[in-house]
Amino acid sequence: MQITILGAGRVGATVGRLWHAAGHDVTFAARDAARPRALAAELGEHAHAASVADAVAGAEVVLAAVPGPAVTDVLRAAGPLDGRVIIDAANSFGRQEVTMRSLADAFPQARWVRAFNSLSVSIMADDNHRKPPWVMFLSGDEEAKPVVAQLIRDAGFDPLDLGGIDDSQLQDPGSVLWTNVLTHDEATALLAAVKSGDTAAVDQSALRTRARELAAPFEEFRDHAPDNPAFFLEHLSRSVFEAGISWRVVEAKWEGIREAFHGFDPVQVAAMPPGEIAAVENDSRVIRNKAKIRATVGNAREILAILDEYGSIRGYLASFPDAQAAAADMRRRFKFLGDTGVWRLLTSASRDSG
Ligand SMILES: NC(=O)c1ccc[n+]([C@@H]2O[C@H](COP(=O)([O-])OP(=O)(O)OC[C@H]3O[C@@H](n4cnc5c(N)ncnc54)[C@H](OP(=O)(O)O)[C@@H]3O)[C@@H](O)[C@H]2O)c1
Numbered sequence: 001m002q003i004t005i006l007g008a009g010r011v012g013a014t015v016g017r018l019w020h021a022a023g024h025d026v027t028f029a030a031r032d033a034a035r036p037r038a039l040a041a042e043l044g045e046h047a048h049a050a051s052v053a054d055a056v057a058g059a060e061v062v063l064a065a066v067p068g069p070a071v072t073d074v075l076r077a078a079g080p081l082d083g084r085v086i087i088d089a090a091n092s093f094g095r096q097e098v099t100m101r102s103l104a105d106a107f108p109q110a111r112w113v114r115a116f117n118s119l120s121v122s123i124m125a126d127d128n129h130r131k132p133p134w135v136m137f138l139s140g141d142e143e144a145k146p147v148v149a150q151l152i153r154d155a156g157f158d159p160l161d162l163g164g165i166d167d168s169q170l171q172d173p174g175s176v177l178w179t180n181v182l183t184h185d186e187a188t189a190l191l192a193a194v195k196s197g198d199t200a201a202v203d204q205s206a207l208r209t210r211a212r213e214l215a216a217p218f219e220e221f222r223d224h225a226p227d228n229p230a231f232f233l234e235h236l237s238r239s240v241f242e243a244g245i246s247w248r249v250v251e252a253k254w255e256g257i258r259e260a261f262h263g264f265d266p267v268q269v270a271a272m273p274p275g276e277i278a279a280v281e282n283d284s285r286v287i288r289n290k291a292k293i294r295a296t297v298g299n300a301r302e303i304l305a306i307l308d309e310y311g312s313i314r315g316y317l318a319s320f321p322d323a324q325a326a327a328a329d330m331r332r333r334f335k336f337l338g339d340t341g342v343w344r345l346l347t348s349a350s351r352d353s354g
Pocket of ligand 1: 006007008009010011012029030031032033035052064065066067068070073074089090091092116117118119120121122351
């Protein structure tokens with residue numbers, strides 16, 4: 001099959017390699033031609049680099065592996081889509097939410113399917129844990145779904161159909177199905193529980209899979225994150241602020257929160273005097289939750305203690321035998337950080353790592 005991959009970053013490169021290995025002809029495109037060319041050179045025969053418009057013109061299937069807000073831009077640059085199957089792998093973390101429905105309305109000549117967005121790329125790239133194959137969710141255009149289901153199998157995963165275009169919210173960031181490493185039976189049971197509103201079953205399944213979920217982002221974070229205490233404090237604080245409220249609310253205020261907390265430099269945050277903390281508690285740019293604001297200052301102090309003890313954040317993370325042990329220590333040390341908070345910290349930090 002002639003497949004074009006828009007975006008030659010982590011997801012584009014990973015899925016492109018998998019499809020190429022399965023015998024497909026793969027063309028990469030991005031704004032800067034360097035990565036697409038490097039990938040085409042790495043893979044050799046049946047791999048190419050092209051401009052977005054040329055790449056899409058020659059494709060039967062297109063994978064959009066660009067940041068969520070860029071999907072619309074890149075497809076506008078692509079020219080006529082004429083019945084092509086477009087797989088949307090993008091997630092929208094910011095305020096600009098892009099739904100399957102809005103994409104299908106904006107580009108009605110394409111056949112839209114959402115897939116590859118709900119597993120972390122470190123899981124997709126990892127050869128060692130695919131027996132049984134991990135489940136990849138998909139939803140969208142009924143005629144295009146069988147094509148995409150086969151491409152999911154070709155990439156080494158087990159496709160699980162969530163439904164039509166309007167069911168894609170089940171695989172959005174924050175839904176229980178997102179970045180959830182599941183076997184086929186677990187996924188089928190979880191999906192049935194979600195659809196029937198059985199929250200106890202959903203919670204139980206979340207607990208069972210959490211151990212596995214933590215492992216991949218923890219390893220990505222430990223091995224590839226910038227060894228930078230401010231990076232760590234920023235992700236930790238985002239997790240603290242997101243506790244109990246929508247991540248969208250936090251996202252909308254994040255620039256203000258970052259400014260109020262000195263770009264999350266732990267030395268400066270740890271040294272914030274009571275008067276400055278009180279001013280932040282009344283600052284409309286910030287989410288004015290006293291406990292979370294004080295937790296952020298306390299957590300900066302705890303990071304300084306970690307740096308004293310281990311020399312670096314990487315040294316701290318590398319001191320644990322596994323993700324569970326690291327998670328237990330983080331819950332003990334940091335304020336306002338429970339199980340879900342640790343999970344949020346690890347997944348967001350690992351996403352921004354490397
Ligand atoms: N990382 C994960 O674990 C993961 C897992 C599943 C899904 N996703 C989703 O998949 C998407 C890609 O993630 P990623 O981690 O692969 O990101 P990434 O490594 O930052 O790569 C993004 C790619 O998109 C290209 N790009 C950005 N804007 C573009 C535009 N307007 N036109 C053409 N190309 C453009 C970039 O190259 P240029 O800047 O040169 O254009 C780059 O090659 C995101 O929506 C993400 O949420 C990520």
